[in-house]
Amino acid sequence: MLTPLDVLSVETWILMISAIVLFRFYIHKKWQFFKSRSIPYEPPTLLGLGSLVSFIKNPDGIFTRDLEFKKKYGPIFGIYSWLSPxxxxxxxxxxxxxxxxxxxxxxxxxxxxxxxxxxxxxTSLLSTTGDQWKRIRSTLTPTFSSSKLKAMMGIIEQCSDKTMESLKMISDTKGGRFDAKETFGRLSLDVICSAAFSANVHSQEGQETPKIIQMAKKAFSISFASPVMLLLFIFPWLETVLSKFDWSVFPRDMLTYFSGLTETLIEKRKSSELKQRVDLMQLMLNVKVSEEDVKNGATKGMTLNEIIGNSMIMILAGYETTGNAMLFLAYNLATHKDVQEKVQQEIEETIKEYGGLTYNGINNMKYLTMCINESLRLYTPVARNARIADKDITINGLNIPKGTLIHVPVYGMCHDDEYWDEPFEFKPERMEDMNKIDPMLYMPFGAGPRNCIGMRFALMEIKMGFCKLLQKFDLDVCEDTPSAPLKMLFRNSVQAKDDIFLKVVPRCNK
Structure with missing residues (x-):
């Protein structure tokens, strides 16, 4: 019968056992972060890789987990993503x-x-940090000024009219039943490409799903459970290694497609009248700088690679985030006919007062704005926000060391009955006076200097789209429309778990 000493020498066994003990001591020390600061926390486990495995196995649990932890530990608590607090x-x-x-x-x-x-x-705004982020943000900000947004109104209206034509055809031939995700996704993609890049991507034409839509969907179907993603969570330093090989969490064909599309749009500017147009693409090209300029400390402008990367993220965000916001608003209005009728009445009054759907008229539609804000609260575009400490700091007695990752439970705070009456109900009236709403408890577009740069553009698009829609149609549910509240999925965006089909019914004389 073999003994341990027949397999390995005494010295080897001592070395192995010592290594295991030291590693276990190292883990124990890492897991003292919260305890040493008297911060309540979810106890980590080895098999659970801290609390990481529970997230990998059930990422959708993020919609309930933060509320459960808050009731258990209070509004400030900790978890461990393997060894990282x-x-x-x-x-x-x-x-x-x-x-x-x-x-x-x-x-x-x-x-x-x-x-x-x-x-x-x-190189996009979502991934850059420090001085690079400041330079890109300051370069892009002028694109979303009031004057620029006002100039885009006509383009947004044209795109919305295309959607109305499509819905009219669906009403005439299919009883009005339509896939809300598909319809609003196509509209939002059409708007961002037309208004920001002067490009017609034909996303609303034909019954076949255009390639640009197919590729956009790929970008938002990433699984957190893949082996490489798990390794990146456990060993963050692997990012530096993988970046050397230009490895990406996104599908390679999706990146190649959108990179090629953006490069084509840039090339067209060199030999057409489009270079005279003031849009996002032209603004970036007008201030293009070289990599050498950036190394020498340029504080304004963007390199060609940054122009391509930020164009890609704008297109993808315009498709997914704004499209989903419109989807959820349509669902809420279809399931609350009394609210829908009030919005339609406000649309009619606005058209009479302003002589049409003007920039000022749309922005002064108080009840529609209330409905949008409430829909964004109920189905928030992000489940969590995040910040990382750049240096040691103490806030209200809470010690936060440099390098600490902070998560903000956006979805959880928007559904906490401590702050909201019947938080899972759609009640636009609660948004009547936004001065009474704590901006830290309601941040669908983030908060502070790093909030969503396209917020005002997205809101204008949603308002125009729904003014056009509700002017011509009534929204209704179908037999298979899921009941409220909708079940949600968390991938690399917040999505509805079930397909949502709604119905449009033409309004008389509209």
């Missing part, structure tokens, strides 16, 4: 310091998954 903060006063007053201490969203998005999208 994640501080979850749902305290409004602390968040105001983090997002606004102490923004210079928390300028970046995270320190993971910044180098594995493809060489182009690694």
């Amino acid at each position: 994640v501080l979850i903060i749902g305290d409004s006063e602390v968040l105001k310091q983090i997002f606004i007053k102490e923004f210079s201490t928390f300028p970046d969203r995270q320190n993971q998954f910044l180098k594995v998005n493809g060489k182009e999208m690694n």
Whole structure:
């Protein structure tokens, strides 16, 4: 019978056991982060890789987990993503310091998954940090000024009219039943490509799903359970290695397609009248700088790679985030006919007062805005927001060391019955006076200097689209429309779990 000494020498066994003991001690020390600071936390386990395995196995649990933890531990608590502490903060006063007053201490969203998005999208506003982010943000901000948005109104209206033509055909030939995700996704993609890039991508033409839609869908179907993703969670330093090979969490054919599309749009500017047009693409090209300029400290402008990467992220965000916001608003209005009728009445009054759907008229539609805000609360575009501490800081007695990753439970705070009456009900009236709504408890577009740069553009698009829609049609549910509240999925975006089919019914004399 073999004994351990027949397999390995005494010295080898001592070395192995010592290594295991030391590694276990190292893990134990890492897992003292919250305990040493008297912060309540979810106890980590080895088999659970801290609390990481529970997230990998059930990412959709994020919609209930934050609320459950808050009731168990309070508004500030910790979890461990393997050995890395994640501080979850749902305290409004602390968040105001983090997002606004102490923004210079928390300028970046995270320190993971910044180098594995493809060489182009690694340079987008979502992935850049520090001075690079400041330079790109300051370059893009003028695109979304009031004057620029007003100039885009006609393009948005034209795109919305195409959607109405499509819905009219569906009403005439298919009883009005339509796939809300598909319809609003096509509209939002058409708008962003037309208004920001002067490109007709034909996303609303024909019954076949255009290739651009197919590729956009691929970008938002990433699974957190893949072996490489798990390794990146456990060993963050692998990002640097994988980035050397231009490895990406996104499908390679999707990146190649959108990179090629953007390069084609740029090339067209060189030999057409489009270069005279003031849109997002032209603004970026007008301030293009070289990599050498950036190395020498340029504070404005964007390199060609940054122009491509940020064009890609704008197209994808325009498709998914805005499309989903429109989908959920349509669902809420279809299931609340009394609310829908009030919006239709407001649309008619606005058209009479302003002589049409003008920029000022749409922006002054108070009840429609209330409905949009409430829909964004009920089905938030993001489940969590994040910030990372750039230096040691103490806020309201809470010690936050440099490098600490902070998660903000956006979905959880928007559905917490401590702050909202019947939080899972659609009640637009609660948004009547936004001055009474704590911006830290309701942040569908983020907060502070790093909020969503396209927020006003997206809201204008949603308002125009629904003014056109509800002017001509009534929204209704179908037999297979899921009941409220909708079940949600968390991938690399917040999505409805079930397909949502709705019905349009033409309004008389409209």
